[in-house]
Amino acid sequence: xxxxxxxxxxxxxxxxxxxxxxxxxxxxxxxxxxxxxxxxxxxxxxxxxxxxxxxxxxxxxxxxxxxxxxxxxxxxxxxxxxxxxxxxxxxxxxxxxxxxxxxxxxxxxxxxxxxxxxxxxxxxxxxxxxxxxxxxxxxxxxxxxxxxxxxxxxxxxxxxxxxxxxxxxxxxxxxxxxxxxxxxxxxxxxxxxxxxxxxxxxxxxxxxxxxxxxxxxxxxxxxxxxxxxxxxxxxxxxxxxxxxxxxxxxxxxxxxxxxxxxxxxxxxxxxxxxxxxxxxxxxxxxxxxxxxxxxxxxxxxxxxxxxxxxxxxxxxxxxxxxxxxxxxxxxxxxxxxxxxxxxxxxxxxxxxxxxxxxxxxxxxxxxxxxxxxxxxxxxxxxxxxxxxxxxxxxxxxx
Amino acid sequence: xxxxxxxxxxxxxxxxxxxxxxxxxxxxxxxxxxxxxxxxxxxxxxxxxxxxxxxxxxxxxxxxxxxxxxxxxxxxxxxxxxxxxxxxxxxxxxxxxxxxxxxxxxxxxxxxxxxxxxxxxxxxxxxxxxxxxxxxxxxxxxxxxxxxxxxxxxxxxxxxxxxxxxxxxxxxxxxxxxxxxxxxxxxxxxxxxxxxxxxxxxxxxxxxxxxxxxxxxxxxxxxxxxxxxxxxxxxxxxxxxxxxxxxxxxxxxxxxxxxxxxxxxxxxxxxxxxxxxxxxxxxxxxxxxxxxxxxxxxxxxxxxxxxxxxxxxxxxxxxxxxxxxxxxxxxxxxxxxx
Numbered sequence: 082x083x084x085x086x087x088x089x090x091x092x093x094x095x096x097x098x099x100x101x102x103x104x105x106x107x108x109x110x111x112x113x114x115x116x117x118x119x120x121x122x123x124x125x126x127x128x129x130x131x132x133x134x135x136x137x138x139x140x141x142x143x144x145x146x147x148x149x150x151x152x153x154x155x156x157x158x159x160x161x162x163x164x165x166x167x168x169x170x171x172x173x174x175x176x177x178x179x180x181x182x183x184x185x186x187x188x189x190x191x192x193x194x195x196x197x198x199x200x201x202x203x204x205x206x207x208x209x210x211x212x213x214x215x216x217x218x219x220x221x222x223x224x225x226x227x228x229x230x231x232x233x234x235x236x237x238x239x240x241x242x243x244x245x246x247x248x249x250x251x252x253x254x255x256x257x258x259x260x261x262x263x264x265x266x267x268x269x270x271x272x273x274x275x276x277x278x279x280x281x282x283x284x285x286x287x288x289x290x291x292x293x294x295x296x297x298x299x300x301x302x303x304x305x306x307x308x309x310x311x312x313x314x315x316x317x318x319x320x321x322x323x324x325x326x327x328x329x330x331x332x333x334x335x336x337x338x339x340x341x342x343x344x345x346x347x348x349x350x351x352x353x354x355x356x357x358x359x360x361x362x363x364x365x366x367x368x369x370x371x372x373x374x375x376x377x378x379x380x381x382x383x384x385x386x387x388x389x390x391x392x393x394x395x396x397x398x399x400x401x402x403x404x405x406x407x408x409x410x411x412x413x414x415x416x417x418x419x420x421x422x423x424x425x426x427x428x429x430x431x432x433x434x435x436x437x438x439x440x441x442x443x444x445x446x447x448x449x450x451x452x453x454x455x456x457x458x459x460x461x462x463x464x465x466x467x468x469x470x471x472x473x474x475x476x477x478x479x
Numbered sequence: 480x481x482x483x484x485x486x487x488x489x490x491x492x493x494x495x496x497x498x499x500x501x502x503x504x505x506x507x508x509x510x511x512x513x514x515x516x517x518x519x520x521x522x523x524x525x526x527x528x529x530x531x532x533x534x535x536x537x538x539x540x541x542x543x544x545x546x547x548x549x550x551x552x553x554x555x556x557x558x559x560x561x562x563x564x565x566x567x568x569x570x571x572x573x574x575x576x577x578x579x580x581x582x583x584x585x586x587x588x589x590x591x592x593x594x595x596x597x598x599x600x601x602x603x604x605x606x607x608x609x610x611x612x613x614x615x616x617x618x619x620x621x622x623x624x625x626x627x628x629x630x631x632x633x634x635x636x637x638x639x640x641x642x643x644x645x646x647x648x649x650x651x652x653x654x655x656x657x658x659x660x661x662x663x664x665x666x667x668x669x670x671x672x673x674x675x676x677x678x679x680x681x682x683x684x685x686x687x688x689x690x691x692x693x694x695x696x697x698x699x700x701x702x703x704x705x706x707x708x709x710x711x712x713x714x715x716x717x718x719x720x721x722x723x724x725x726x727x728x729x730x731x732x733x734x735x736x737x738x739x740x741x742x743x744x745x746x747x748x749x750x751x752x753x754x755x756x757x758x759x760x761x762x763x764x765x766x767x768x769x770x771x772x773x774x775x776x777x778x779x780x781x782x783x784x785x786x787x788x789x790x791x792x793x794x795x796x797x798x799x800x801x802x803x804x805x806x807x808x809x810x811x812x813x814x815x816x817x
Contacts (some may be wrong), residue, residue, distance in 0.1 A: 167596065216797065219804045222523060227800055229748065230793030241786050249653045333580025392603050399600045429616060439584055442601035446593035
């Protein structure tokens with residue numbers, strides 16, 4: 082058990098080392114590394130590396146949900162990690178994005194997906210403002226339960242309103258538009274061209290020409306093109322996230338999170354910035370929801386958005402390291418990936434997942450990849466503690 | 480919208496109110512667990528719903544153990560002896576689960592002075608694991624080779640399905656209030672809730688240990704300096720929450736009669752809502768919040784239809800928090816006067 086604990090804190094330390102060495106590289110080398118890494122992530126479902134690949138369920142589909150979870154986690158990280166607002170009803174925004182897409186692209190209007198997407202984001206953002214404006218005046222844990230309530234309200238409302246399909250949900254939601262020939266199942270995959278994937282015999286790879294992926298063909302058979310699209314969205318969001326975080330807005334969030342009263346006194350309009358975090362987070366949740374709705378299955382129902390999913394989203398952010406966008410991605414990926422990877426445990430997998438969540442929380446309370454700030458703060462704290470030799474040990478600052 | 484259903488006759492109005500109060504009493508008792516832990520540690524004890532759920536199973540198991548699996552319908556008086564045994568069993572099991580939670584999911588984090596949010600994650604994990612363990616109890620019994628002995632308790636192959644108490648308790652009308660008949664079951668539930676509330680309130684406000692709890696809630700470090708064993712206080716807090724959840728589970732099983740492995744979740748959310756509504760960390764607030772939530776929910780389902788019940792509950796919560804941002808009574812456990 083303690084071996085596991087050291088492994089876990091080892092991950093964090095090694096990650097720090099990786100980050101430091103990366104930052105020391107010259108700019109072209111850094112760019113090259115980023116491109117290489119991105120290429121690897123894009124090709125992952127084709128490379129199908131052993132151990133990582135899920136055996137009992139389509140790996141492309143798993144990677145799609147991993148990316149969708151990572152996107153949600155990045156959005157929620159803005160709300161929880163940057164602005165310090167505990168949102169337990171994030172699934173509501175995910176549902177709003179999904180349902181807006183669903184309604185716009187099916188029997189009511191038949192819009193193409195990429196036309197519906199911006200509107201879905203806008204609607205979710207407006208929902209975020211509408212929900213945030215009254216609720217962000219309550220603080221801390223009260224906010225948690227109010228957001229949780231809103232998540233439930235949204236789910237129950239879509240369940241009871243016939244216009245959005247009630248409990249039957251919405252089916253045949255438009256996929257993104259295929260580029261190249263349209264897919265014509267079962268024989269014609271469509272798309273621009275086919276790429277083969279790898280298969281592994283132990284550690285020896287070979288080309289598997291029997292299961293090619295048609296590039297940018299969005300049909301019902303292959304999840305990999307969907308993965309590519311959502312991954313692209315994730316990368317764009319990450320770039321935006323980086324810009325916002327290092328701007329005045331990001332600093333205002335940090336100040337608000339650390340001490341709301343002090344920030345207010347220093348002239349930060351905390352309410353405005355909290356609302357902005359809420360709206361931005363909501364928009365990203367809606368974006369992810371829109372991709373989920375238009376994904377391979379093209380089907381959503383109220384049961385796709387249980388309250389439990391909100392808990393998993395929060396868990397993803399916190400386990401990964403709240404406040405660090407890479408932490409959020411890792412957390413989101415783990416939360417989506419682990420239950421799928423360990424399907425051979427069948428009925429036991431949720432039990433193990435719950436235990437794993439607790440174990441992770443206890444052994445690495447600051448998350449797998451905590452943000453730099455908290456690592457710095459920790460170092461300073463340790464220094465002060467060393468100076469105050471013999472002072473109270475293990476003080477419980479809640 | 481059908482206001483007539485609720486306000487059309489005094490009869491309907493009273494029956495919806497009474498039904499709401501009975502459910503509210505159960506919410507209030509579960510809410511105590513959330514409020515106690517929050518008052519002392521400022522943590523949302525997310526796994527408390529599972530503490531309650533284990534209690535409901537303990538009640539059903541106790542009936543199977545003492546009566547058997549034959550389905551019967553008894554009056555409250557006939558079921559009373561087993562019900563008392565079930566109450567004890569449920570309180571013990573729930574308290575044991577609550578203490579285990581404290582020991583394994585919270586204490587390591589409190590020791591480290593970890594951020595509050597991470598305790599929430601640990602609790603979510605523990606909640607998953609506990610609910611799943613109950614859903615997999617037939618497998619565990621099988622692994623231990625006890626399947627045959629425990630067949631009635633673990634429901635092999637059906638561990639995830641609804642699990643019913645073999646004894647259905649038939650409520651008996653006692654007296655009428657404005658055309659609504661108050662049954663003995665309703666009365667017992669309300670009375671039990673009030674008695675336990677008063678006992679707990681007295682314990683926290685009047686006893687030496689209660690003073691320790693309030694001291695830790697106000698300032699754990701100063702309390703420790705004044706000689707309060709804060710570790711013990713935290714344990715007792717969880718113990719009390721568990722005992723109350725066990726009692727709530729017994730009352731719930733009296734009224735509903737069946738449970739399942741995921742029954743805790745939504746009740747837990749409701750109870751937490753009730754605790755927040757009344758002012759989290761405030762014992763009397765839990766009672767007020769619980770009863771109010773139960774009643775409003777029932778009224779809401781009469782007016783808007785039962786499918787909107789939960790929406791009514793949450794909208795009410797939002798409205799209350801808008802007017803009183805820290806709940807109706809809004810006082811913390813620490814500030815409670817002796």
